[in-house]
Amino acid sequence: MCCGWLGVIFEWEGVIVEDDAELERQVWLTLAQEEGKSPPPAFVLRRVEGMKNEQAISEALYHEYYGDKQGALENLIQCGNWKKAHTIFVTSVAHSMFLSSNHQEVWRITSALENHKYEIVDWDLGAGIYIDFYVLKNSMQERNAMDDSGSLEEMSESCRSFFGRLNESLLVWGSKLPVESRACYSKMAEELCALLVDTPSETLNLPMGCLLTMLNAPVPDESRSSYLQDALSVFTEILCSDP
The missing domain is CATH 1.20.58 (Methane Monooxygenase Hydroxylase; Chain G, domain 1)
Structure with a gap:
């Protein structure tokens, strides 16, 4: 049984799609085809989640390299890199949103970060x-x-x-x-x-x-x-x- 699940994981290793939800959907379709109605073991679920985080990290690096700080911020929040997300927000994103009166967006992002403020230095x-x-x-x-x-x-x-x-x-x-x-x-x-x-x-x-x-x-x-x-x-x- 586990060999089948491992084959599914290896099949999707390194695959990158633009939409995180689409990645999850396609992985689950493959899982269903591979094992029918049997539930996937815990290690498969963890690996699928890890694939999603790896994709978010890759996209964050891509956005940051090309100067899209807000895009990088969103991906860092998605993959739970709270320290890096906080730094980018404070030094590169917050001021432009605030000065342009985009207060609703400032509140949305800070609220997401606040849930993990004890993991953030100088919150x-x-x-x-x-x-x-x-x-x-x-x-x-x-x-x-x-x-x-x-x-x-x-x-x-x-x-x-x-x-x-x-x-x-x-x-x-x-x-x-x-x-x-x-x-x-x-x-x-x-x-x-x-x-x-x-x-x-x-x-x-x-x-x-x-x-x-x-x-x-x-x-x-x-x-x-x-x-x-x-x-x-x-x-x-x-x-x-x-x-």
């Missing part, structure tokens, strides 16, 4: 940043819609922690991150700073603590200069209001 400073940005932004928007003035301090602290991670990510990844990735981080920071400014507060001006948080954000110099001017204005008002 919190890589793809995890994108997930946490969406969660934090959505939370701030909901609180602003409810006119929750008591949440400003909590949101400021959340932003301070997130900005710290952005800055640390820039240091950890260093030259591996293209200029567009830095622009992506700046856009994240500016969007969150804008939500902080729009958050209701008990004073007429944004509290000094929030402005100090914004000054630590990885934003362009012109944005930081604007935040600094606002901070000086608030500080002057505080001095003038003291008895």
Whole structure:
């Protein structure tokens, strides 16, 4: 019996088809013809799965060689190479998707990677940043819609922690991150700073603590200069209001 199954495996060794589902379909057709209705042994199932992974790895190398980083990413996810997939996503794919507002695709890929985040080094400073940005932004928007003035301090602290991670990510990844990735981080920071400014507060001006948080954000110099001017204005008002 096993000799028949081995013959089927050898028949399909090295065969490459474009569609992974088609590969599986054709293998199973061959198995059915070879052994009728008898179920294949476990080692055959493992080898078929291995063939699928080998094909995905080959396609990933092909796409990466020709500069198709997104194509390589999809194949790396398919074959479970989470570390390599994470690196390509952070350094070559994420920024272009984010800056082109393709947020649904960013969320899809990061969600797939998140299921294996404990296998990924620096997850919190890589793809995890994108997930946490969406969660934090959505939370701030909901609180602003409810006119929750008591949440400003909590949101400021959340932003301070997130900005710290952005800055640390820039240091950890260093030259591996293209200029567009830095622009992506700046856009994240500016969007969150804008939500902080729009958050209701008990004073007429944004509290000094929030402005100090914004000054630590990885934003362009012109944005930081604007935040600094606002901070000086608030500080002057505080001095003038003291008895």
